Each structure stands twice: as C-alpha cells, then as structure tokens.
Amino acid sequence: MVLRLNSTETGFEERFQDLLAGKREVSENVDQVVRDIIEDVRANGDRAVLDYTAKFDRLDAAGMAELTVSGQEIEKAVKEVPAETLEALQFAHDRIHAHHSRQVPRDERYTDDIGVELGTLWTAIEAVGVYVPGGLANYPSSVLMNVVPARVAGVDRIVMVVPSPDGVLNPLVLAAASVAGVTEIYRIGGAQAVAALAFGTETISPVAKIVGPGNAFVAAAKRRVFGTVGIDMIAGPSEVLIVADGDNNPDWIAADLLAQAEHDTAAQSILMTDSEDLAVQVERAVEAQLKTLPREQVARASWQDFGAIILVENLEAAMPLANRIAPEHLELAVADPEDLLKKVRNAGAVFLGHYTPEAIGDYVGGSNHVLPTARSARFSSGLSVLEFVKRTSILKCNADNLRALGPAAITLGESEGLSAHARSVSIRLNMQRRF
Amino acid sequence: MVLRLNSTETGFEERFQDLLAGKREVSENVDQVVRDIIEDVRANGDRAVLDYTAKFDRLDAAGMAELTVSGQEIEKAVKEVPAETLEALQFAHDRIHAHHSRQVPRDERYTDDIGVELGTLWTAIEAVGVYVPGGLANYPSSVLMNVVPARVAGVDRIVMVVPSPDGVLNPLVLAAASVAGVTEIYRIGGAQAVAALAFGTETISPVAKIVGPGNAFVAAAKRRVFGTVGIDMIAGPSEVLIVADGDNNPDWIAADLLAQAEHDTAAQSILMTDSEDLAVQVERAVEAQLKTLPREQVARASWQDFGAIILVENLEAAMPLANRIAPEHLELAVADPEDLLKKVRNAGAVFLGHYTPEAIGDYVGGSNHVLPTARSARFSSGLSVLEFVKRTSILKCNADNLRALGPAAITLGESEGLSAHARSVSIRLNMQRRF
Incomplete structure (x- = not known):
C-alpha cells in the first residue's frame, strides 16, 4: 500500500x-576507488583510460582511436534509426533550440550617476564535456537537453563521453548527438572518463566544464574534479x-x-x-x-x-x-x-x-528536462544556456571618477590593513600618469 | 628575483x-576531520557546535545564546567604528546595491508558434548562510559583497557566521553586517559552522545555500555538504x-x-x-x-x-x-x-x-569583488544576484497543443523504453478528461 x-x-x-x-x-562509498582512478588517469593518460575501459566495460581497445567514434560510425547509426524516431528527435531538437535561444544573456554597459562606466560581458565556455550514461538510462532526449544549451551558448568544443559496455552503443544516442551538434565522441565512461575530460590525456584535450548524469562513480568523480573544471548538479x-x-x-x-x-x-x-x-x-x-x-x-x-x-x-x-x-x-x-x-x-x-x-x-x-532533484530546487535551477556562459564584470574610471571614488576606497583599504590597496588609489591621485 | x-x-x-x-x-588533507565534525554536528546539534567552538576558538560558552550576536552588540560595534569608515562603508554599500539591482532577472512568459505557453519564473532562495573568516582575512568589504546580492535578490533569511577566536570580533565586520542587512549572526566558524548552517541545530535553522570564503576546513566542509545545500565557488x-x-x-x-x-x-x-x-x-x-x-x-x-x-x-x-x-x-x-x-x-x-x-x-x-580564482574564470563567474535566485520553468498546453506535440513525445518515449511516459500523453489524446 x-x-x-x-x-x-x-x-x-x-x-x-x-x-x-x-x-x-543509498550513497555508496566509492571515494577511494574514484580517487585512485583519477590519479591514474592524470599520471598515465590514455594508457589508464584504455585499461579501465577494458576492465569495467569489457572493451579491449588497442588504442584510443578505437574508442573514438568516427563520423562514419555516426552516419551508420543514424541510418539504423527509424525515420519516425529521427523526425521526432529533430522536432524535439528544434523546439529545445528555439526555447533556449531566448535564454542567451545580453552584454550590458552603462554609465552611472557619477560617470563611472560599469558593465557585464558574457562569454561562452570554450570546451564542455557531456557525460552520457551507458546501459538503462541511456536516453537520446538527455543528449539533446545537455548539448543544445551548450550549442546555443556558443561553446566551441562539445565532447561527449558514453561508455559502451561490451562494445554496445545505442544508435539513438549517436543520432541525437549528431542532431544536437556534438563535436567529439569517445566511448568511455565512469570516473576514468570524468578524469580524462577534466585533466586531458594525449588524445582528449581537457574541457572547462562537465555536465550530465551518471552513476555513483561518475558523481563522486565530478565532485572531486570540481574546481579544476565546473560541474553541473549531482542528479x-x-x-x-x-x-x-x-x-x-x-x-x-x-x-x-x-x-x-x-x-x-x-x-x-x-x-x-x-x-x-x-x-x-x-x-x-x-x-x-x-x-x-x-x-x-x-x-x-x-x-x-x-x-x-x-x-x-x-x-x-x-x-x-x-x-x-x-x-x-x-x-x-x-x-x-x-x-x-x-x-x-x-x-x-x-x-x-x-x-x-x-x-x-x-x-x-522546449524547456529543459535536466532539473534539480532531491529538494535542491530550494537553491538551484535546471540546465539552461546560463550554465554554459560566464560573466566578466567591467569597470572603467577616468581621472575625475577616481577622485570621486578614491577617498572612500583609501579609507576602507586602510581600515582593512591593506595599505598597498590604498596606495594603488592614492598614487594616482597624487602623482602624474606620465613621468 | x-x-x-x-x-x-x-x-x-x-x-x-x-x-x-x-x-x-598546499591542499591540506582535512577530509577525515571535516567528515567527523559534520557527523557530530548532525547528530548532536548545538552541543557539538559549542564543543568545537570551545576547542578551536578557545571560546567557552554555556549555551548558544552566548554565541548569538545580539542587536545591542551590533549597535555597540557600530559606535566603535570611526565616522569616516562608517560613511565609506555606507557609500560602498549604496554603490554595490545600485549595481546589483540591475542584475535582478525578469520573469518571462510567451506563447510559441503553435500556441504552447512557455516561461521562466525567478524566485529568491529562502535562506542563505554567509561565512566570514576570522583572523587576518576578516574583511568588512567582503561582508558587503556577499550579503548585498542576497538582499537584492530578496533572500528572507541571511545568516552570518564568523568565528571569534578568543572572543575577539572585528567591530567593522559587525558594522558591515548591519549596513548590509544580515538577519542573524553567530560567532562560530570552521566546519562546525558550515554543518550547522547546512543541517541546522536546535538554535540555528538550516539554510539552503552557503557562500563566503574560508580556510581548508571550511572549503572541505562546503564541498561535502554540496547537494544538501548549494555552495558558491571554492575561493x-x-x-x-x-x-x-x-x-x-x-x-x-x-x-x-x-x-x-x-x-x-x-x-x-x-x-x-x-x-x-x-x-x-x-x-x-x-x-x-x-x-x-x-x-x-x-x-x-x-x-x-x-x-x-x-x-x-x-x-x-x-x-x-x-x-x-x-x-x-x-x-x-x-x-x-x-x-x-x-x-x-x-x-x-x-x-x-x-x-x-x-x-x-x-x-x-559597485561590481562584486567575489570573483573566480585559479583559472576558474574559464567556467564560472563572480558573485551576483543570479547566485541567490533560481529558475522554475513553466509549460502550459491546451488540448490542441497536446495534439500537436503528443505524437513526437509518444514516439520518443517508446524509443527510450518508457511506455508510461508515452501513455501519460496518449491517454489524454484517447480519453475524455471528465469521466
């Protein structure tokens, strides 16, 4: 009942x-295992990735080339997908793309009441890794939901990793990656894939952020590499x-x-x-x-x-x-x-x-299906274009502005015991720019 | 050289x-210590917080009331601050407030080309904890930078924690908290303060997000409670x-x-x-x-x-x-x-x-000084109002919209092996709403 x-x-x-x-x-305690895998991948690169893939996915590859999904392979997968499904994927993609296009934030520049120029510059993250689980929860719709916002944001490199246990890869997932505009695909998974994305290997250039759901090993690995790269929520x-x-x-x-x-x-x-x-x-x-x-x-x-x-x-x-x-x-x-x-x-x-x-x-x-779980909607949001861009703030003073703002900055700098802070302002008020 | x-x-x-x-x-390995402190605070609440505060801050308090900063104490601190410094704090506050007020995102609602209504609702996080370090890096300006965006966002409860080693608390920090609009202050710090904020104690209600810089223990504690609450970057x-x-x-x-x-x-x-x-x-x-x-x-x-x-x-x-x-x-x-x-x-x-x-x-x-360090500007942004709000996406279909969208959703649901997903759509296409 x-x-x-x-x-x-x-x-x-x-x-x-x-x-x-x-x-x-049940939160499995996989921290120690994950730490070892990450250290191994950092130290031994491709070699470690190949070893773990052989061990965990029972996939013996001679080199990383075999774990890199080729354009041909993608084309073949697309052909395997029924036309009706492919159309539905494209329909979903177009609606997701249209909705997320409205989320692109705009740069701002303005001059405040005393003449100081302030602003915000938005730029896309240069390279993003998208983790796609193998096995049961291997959903083409999730590929669209993770990749499309990154594309709309203007991310240059979108690197998908997806484990293929025993060599099996869902053609629908490759088709969705193709529709969404993934730029590289590797058939690797687990903590080793997260480590490869975060620190790079001979074959895989590092990314700046990793998104996408995964099992306990993937979640622990993401938590551990957080700081070296950005991560999304732990789903x-x-x-x-x-x-x-x-x-x-x-x-x-x-x-x-x-x-x-x-x-x-x-x-x-x-x-x-x-x-x-x-x-x-x-x-x-x-x-x-x-x-x-x-x-x-x-x-x-x-x-x-x-x-x-x-x-x-x-x-x-x-x-x-x-x-x-x-x-x-x-x-x-x-x-x-x-x-x-x-x-x-x-x-x-x-x-x-x-x-x-x-x-x-x-x-x-059209909206995103990657959403905060386990009560985390109290403090976080679903995936959007905002997760693939970052803000740079802009400040521009002229000599007059600095005279207006300077004294308060000097007072606060001194009150915090940061004299060099105060001096970097006062030196400009007391000394010629050209010398 | x-x-x-x-x-x-x-x-x-x-x-x-x-x-x-x-x-x-040097990243100190404090994980084990921090885990024990967090578990202790979860299990024993106030009692554990009092014990750790006695141990680490050499501050023997009979009860949490002694670790709660009163309005009187704040007033007294404000009176100790030189008028010039207080004015500079207020000046800084007003400029930070004005700039951040421009960052408040707007709700959106629109109808797309086939009549589906989509939208975004922005809401403030209900309760936020702000960690302020004791000792050397105890900066009133950082209090403003962390608190003002939360206030502007509309956060109801802003809970400041600041350790006071040997009972010493910087009056400037209390003055800044007062100017910025902090709603509760506790003189506690370290992993025990982070745990108290994340899980709550008899005295301290839990918050939904924790921001602010701290030492290795604080950083490790934040990383560990991430998921239970939101955290900002590890500075x-x-x-x-x-x-x-x-x-x-x-x-x-x-x-x-x-x-x-x-x-x-x-x-x-x-x-x-x-x-x-x-x-x-x-x-x-x-x-x-x-x-x-x-x-x-x-x-x-x-x-x-x-x-x-x-x-x-x-x-x-x-x-x-x-x-x-x-x-x-x-x-x-x-x-x-x-x-x-x-x-x-x-x-x-x-x-x-x-x-x-x-x-x-x-x-x-006027812009925020809490900014991404250690190359994390590749994937993250400084603190802003956006870190204190969250997005809820809105979707609204009528019967016609559902007829237009439904078939593709059914196709994709079935292709992912999720028949109940497909059924939740088809049942509405095939069966009367009223029965």
Missing part, C-alpha cells in the same frame, strides 16, 4: 518531515508532485504518477489533493495501470516504497507543503493553475493545467 | 604552461594580470601588483607588456615600494614566489595568453582598452584604462 497522509490529522507534521527527510538513494532520482483538484480524470493522474515511477525504483511520485474521492480513485487506477506496464516491476517498487498520496484541506494549504517538498516536477492539475503558480517558491519546473503531462516537458515542450 | 618570460624566446610555451599549472596552495588566493603598453607610470603599475601581492603569500601578480623598458622600471618600482609596505613580508613572498613579468611582441599577442591565464582580475592599462576588451574570453573582472586600479573594484566600484 502506498503511503497516505492527511494534513488535518494529528502527527501530520512529523510524518511529512519524515517524507522530506527520506533518503531514496538524483527523478520525482513528481501532482497538485490536483477533484475535477480530474483519475486515469490521467495515475498515468502521470507512473511515468515518473517507471524511471527508477528510487523515483518518487506524490499526489496532493483536496478530494478524498480522487485520492481513492487514483490509487485504484495506479494499481490497474501498473499491471499493463512493461516496466511494471520498477514502477511498482518506486510507487510502493516512495510514492505518497497527501490529502489536504484545500489547495491553498497545498502550496506551502509543495514548496517544502521543492519537487523537480510540479504538475498543477487544477481549474485555475495560474492562481496556484503565484504561490510557487521552490520547484524545478511547473506543468500547468490538465493537458500538460510532465512527459511533454521530457521531450518536446 | 621575479620570474621573467619572453613570448618570443624558444621554450616560452613550456615555461608558460608551467606557470599555468603552478599550484599556489583560492587572489590574483591580478596587468596588460600594459609602454605609456604607463611604472609606479602605478607596481602599486597595483603589490595591492594584489599583499593579500596573501600565495597571491599572484603578473605583468604582461610589450615594453621592455616598462618591464625593467616596474620591477625596480616594485622593489622600492615593497620596502615601505606594512605588509612587506607577505607581499614580497607572493611577488618572489608567484609574481611574473611576461614580455610579449605586441599587445594583440597578449590576449590569447591572458585568456589562458583566465585571471580573477585583469587590468588593461593601455591607450585603447576597448579594443583589447573585445578579445577577452576568460576573466573574472576587467579594469579598463589607467585610472581604474583593481582596488576600486574591491571596495567602491
């Missing part, structure tokens, strides 16, 4: 806190919170809950409603639909272990709870979603109304 | 790479690169190099010029000025160990090298800085012309 909470019952706050605090992932299992009024088709809501649950046994699907009737019917519909799902086992485990139905007095009362959950995906399946939207403080993405199932956002909505 | 390189000499590339790869910080020692033509006063340039060098023995000051004459004169001026600096020892160690003068053929040739250095601070002390500015790809902040010493940006320019 799925967890049922009722916000009007005593003990609710405690049970809700337990739900918030619940760990859905956790996916989650959805559906806030629904009584006027919903329970089959639709059940389908949305299961779309999340089928991702991963650690995924989380929560329904919050003020209708006891709907709650009962959705629970029943979930059971019925589960039986017909190809991924029934995964979805059932997720629903039973982490699913929840929370009954609230009214939908106003739902929003503060929703903000505490800070869900990756928030569906507002209500008559007037705009009203509730105004109360959203913490959520990765919001899906409004009855005709916006979250899966639309996964593929073809 | 300071390191001298010449870009036209053979062997330059190798020596330049050595300069880039040079580690200026390294400060650095400046000055690109100068021959038409400069060598004393001004020397003063700027030393303003950076006096921060820390691990700070780095580099001059890049096409004038051999200027190079010689600046080196001489640095020696002369060093002798008159209160912080001569620190500045001399930094200059001798990490300083460099790089002679280039012409200033055009300087910019690709500057971009590889990716300096925290870049001064363009040349006749036409705008021309060189166009070639900047990697830099935290740029200071244009002869009358913009970097120290102006440290205090009263």
Whole structure:
C-alpha cells in the first residue's frame, strides 16, 4: 500500500518531515576507488583510460582511436534509426533550440550617476564535456537537453563521453548527438572518463566544464574534479508532485504518477489533493495501470516504497507543503493553475493545467528536462544556456571618477590593513600618469 | 628575483604552461576531520557546535545564546567604528546595491508558434548562510559583497557566521553586517559552522545555500555538504594580470601588483607588456615600494614566489595568453582598452584604462569583488544576484497543443523504453478528461 497522509490529522507534521527527510538513494562509498582512478588517469593518460575501459566495460581497445567514434560510425547509426524516431528527435531538437535561444544573456554597459562606466560581458565556455550514461538510462532526449544549451551558448568544443559496455552503443544516442551538434565522441565512461575530460590525456584535450548524469562513480568523480573544471548538479532520482483538484480524470493522474515511477525504483511520485474521492480513485487506477506496464516491476517498487498520496484541506494549504517538498516536477492539475503558480517558491519546473503531462516537458515542450532533484530546487535551477556562459564584470574610471571614488576606497583599504590597496588609489591621485 | 618570460624566446610555451599549472596552495588533507565534525554536528546539534567552538576558538560558552550576536552588540560595534569608515562603508554599500539591482532577472512568459505557453519564473532562495573568516582575512568589504546580492535578490533569511577566536570580533565586520542587512549572526566558524548552517541545530535553522570564503576546513566542509545545500565557488588566493603598453607610470603599475601581492603569500601578480623598458622600471618600482609596505613580508613572498613579468611582441599577442591565464582580475592599462576588451574570453573582472586600479573594484566600484580564482574564470563567474535566485520553468498546453506535440513525445518515449511516459500523453489524446 502506498503511503497516505492527511494534513488535518494529528502527527501530520512529523510524518511529512519524515517524507522530506527520506533518503531514496543509498550513497555508496566509492571515494577511494574514484580517487585512485583519477590519479591514474592524470599520471598515465590514455594508457589508464584504455585499461579501465577494458576492465569495467569489457572493451579491449588497442588504442584510443578505437574508442573514438568516427563520423562514419555516426552516419551508420543514424541510418539504423527509424525515420519516425529521427523526425521526432529533430522536432524535439528544434523546439529545445528555439526555447533556449531566448535564454542567451545580453552584454550590458552603462554609465552611472557619477560617470563611472560599469558593465557585464558574457562569454561562452570554450570546451564542455557531456557525460552520457551507458546501459538503462541511456536516453537520446538527455543528449539533446545537455548539448543544445551548450550549442546555443556558443561553446566551441562539445565532447561527449558514453561508455559502451561490451562494445554496445545505442544508435539513438549517436543520432541525437549528431542532431544536437556534438563535436567529439569517445566511448568511455565512469570516473576514468570524468578524469580524462577534466585533466586531458594525449588524445582528449581537457574541457572547462562537465555536465550530465551518471552513476555513483561518475558523481563522486565530478565532485572531486570540481574546481579544476565546473560541474553541473549531482542528479538524483527523478520525482513528481501532482497538485490536483477533484475535477480530474483519475486515469490521467495515475498515468502521470507512473511515468515518473517507471524511471527508477528510487523515483518518487506524490499526489496532493483536496478530494478524498480522487485520492481513492487514483490509487485504484495506479494499481490497474501498473499491471499493463512493461516496466511494471520498477514502477511498482518506486510507487510502493516512495510514492505518497497527501490529502489536504484545500489547495491553498497545498502550496506551502509543495514548496517544502521543492519537487523537480510540479504538475498543477487544477481549474485555475495560474492562481496556484503565484504561490510557487521552490520547484524545478511547473506543468500547468490538465493537458500538460510532465512527459511533454521530457521531450518536446522546449524547456529543459535536466532539473534539480532531491529538494535542491530550494537553491538551484535546471540546465539552461546560463550554465554554459560566464560573466566578466567591467569597470572603467577616468581621472575625475577616481577622485570621486578614491577617498572612500583609501579609507576602507586602510581600515582593512591593506595599505598597498590604498596606495594603488592614492598614487594616482597624487602623482602624474606620465613621468 | 621575479620570474621573467619572453613570448618570443624558444621554450616560452613550456615555461608558460608551467606557470599555468603552478599550484599556489598546499591542499591540506582535512577530509577525515571535516567528515567527523559534520557527523557530530548532525547528530548532536548545538552541543557539538559549542564543543568545537570551545576547542578551536578557545571560546567557552554555556549555551548558544552566548554565541548569538545580539542587536545591542551590533549597535555597540557600530559606535566603535570611526565616522569616516562608517560613511565609506555606507557609500560602498549604496554603490554595490545600485549595481546589483540591475542584475535582478525578469520573469518571462510567451506563447510559441503553435500556441504552447512557455516561461521562466525567478524566485529568491529562502535562506542563505554567509561565512566570514576570522583572523587576518576578516574583511568588512567582503561582508558587503556577499550579503548585498542576497538582499537584492530578496533572500528572507541571511545568516552570518564568523568565528571569534578568543572572543575577539572585528567591530567593522559587525558594522558591515548591519549596513548590509544580515538577519542573524553567530560567532562560530570552521566546519562546525558550515554543518550547522547546512543541517541546522536546535538554535540555528538550516539554510539552503552557503557562500563566503574560508580556510581548508571550511572549503572541505562546503564541498561535502554540496547537494544538501548549494555552495558558491571554492575561493583560492587572489590574483591580478596587468596588460600594459609602454605609456604607463611604472609606479602605478607596481602599486597595483603589490595591492594584489599583499593579500596573501600565495597571491599572484603578473605583468604582461610589450615594453621592455616598462618591464625593467616596474620591477625596480616594485622593489622600492615593497620596502615601505606594512605588509612587506607577505607581499614580497607572493611577488618572489608567484609574481611574473611576461614580455610579449605586441599587445594583440597578449590576449590569447591572458585568456589562458583566465585571471580573477585583469587590468588593461593601455591607450585603447576597448579594443583589447573585445578579445577577452576568460576573466573574472576587467579594469579598463589607467585610472581604474583593481582596488576600486574591491571596495567602491559597485561590481562584486567575489570573483573566480585559479583559472576558474574559464567556467564560472563572480558573485551576483543570479547566485541567490533560481529558475522554475513553466509549460502550459491546451488540448490542441497536446495534439500537436503528443505524437513526437509518444514516439520518443517508446524509443527510450518508457511506455508510461508515452501513455501519460496518449491517454489524454484517447480519453475524455471528465469521466
């Protein structure tokens, strides 16, 4: 039976806190292994990458050339993909590209009230690595979601790494890479791929930032190379919170809950409603639909272990709870979603109304599906063009400006015991520029 | 003698790479200690914080009330600060506030060509912790730089932690906190303060993000709590690169190099010029000025160990090298800085012309002085309002939109083996909303 909470019952706050605090992932302690792999790759470059790939992916390559995906290989993969799928990929790509093109920030320059010029210059990161997992979670849509914003930002080199256990590579992933505009692809994975991207090898030039999801080894490796390169968030299992009024088709809501649950046994699907009737019917519909799902086992485990139905007095009362959950995906399946939207403080993405199932956002909505999980929407955002650019601030004074600003700077410099700071200002006020 | 390189000499590339790869910080291995402290604070809350504060700061407090800075204490501190310094702090605050107010991003909503509504909602992080180091690097200006963007963003709770070794707290730091609008202050530091902010204690409610510089323990603790809360960059020692033509006063340039060098023995000051004459004169001026600096020892160690003068053929040739250095601070002390500015790809902040010493940006320019160090300007930006807000993406389809988007989403869902994803779309195309 799925967890049922009722916000009007005593003990609710405690049970809700337990739900918030619940760990859905077992964090494996792989730190030591990962540290050794990274050190090995730093010291031995290609050789180490080849060895780990042979060991972990059972892929014996004579040299890095064999682990480099060629243009020919990509063309071949594209030909293997059904035309309908290729069209859908292109359609998704074009919508994602259009939406992200609106996110490119503009440079700014202005002169303030005392004549000082200030500004902001935005530049693209020069080289980015995109990690694509092998195996089950090997999703072409994620390739689009990670690569397109980098392309739109103007990143020069987009280097994809994707492990191919036993040599198997999903042609759809190569097709998506081709559609999205990846510039280099290596069939490597794990901590060794992260290390190769961060520090470079004889074959792979280092990148400045690494994005994309991965297993515990990949996550630990990203955390460790953070600082040498930039990284994106550490992604956790996916989650959805559906806030629904009584006027919903329970089959639709059940389908949305299961779309999340089928991702991963650690995924989380929560329904919050003020209708006891709907709650009962959705629970029943979930059971019925589960039986017909190809991924029934995964979805059932997720629903039973982490699913929840929370009954609230009214939908106003739902929003503060929703903000505490800070869900990756928030569906507002209500008559007037705009009203509730105004109360959203913490959520990765919001899906409004009855005709916006979250899966639309996964593929073809245009917005990004890489979103903050595990309550991190409290402090972070989904992937966007902003993650592939950086700001340089600009300051420009003339002699008059410096006379206006200088005395306060000198006072503060001296108050902090930084006399050379003060002097770099005073010397310009007291001494000719030409000598 | 300071390191001298010449870009036209053979062997330059190798020596330049050595300069880039040079580690200026000894990374202490404090991981195990930090992990234990964090676990202790998670398990024992206030009690653990009190114990570590007694141990590390030699500050025996009976309870957390004694470690909480009161309004009275702040008022008293403000009264201790000279009027001129307080005015300078307020002046700096107002300029920083004005500049950062321009960074507040705007919500967006639009309808695309097929009628789908998309959008972006920006919200402030609810609670932020600001770490302020005790001891030498206890700078009131850094309090302004970390707190003002959070205030401008609309953060509700801004919690400052600052260790007070032996009970000593810099009144200027409290005054700056008061001017900037900090809402809570605790006199605690180290990994225990980071843990208290991240996980909360009986006295301190948890925050969602932690910013501010600290020692190796603080940096390791931030890295470890990343994910539970957001963190800013891990700050390294400060650095400046000055690109100068021959038409400069060598004393001004020397003063700027030393303003950076006096921060820390691990700070780095580099001059890049096409004038051999200027190079010689600046080196001489640095020696002369060093002798008159209160912080001569620190500045001399930094200059001798990490300083460099790089002679280039012409200033055009300087910019690709500057971009590889990716300096925290870049001064363009040349006749036409705008021309060189166009070639900047990697830099935290740029200071244009002869009358913009970097120290102006440290205090009263209005831009932020928390900037990416150690070449991280290749992938990250200085602190801004953007670090205290987060984006929620919005998607809204009606039945017609869903009919237009649905088939591609279904195709992609099925191609990824995610049938429940596909079903959550198809069920809406095939079944009435009301039942």
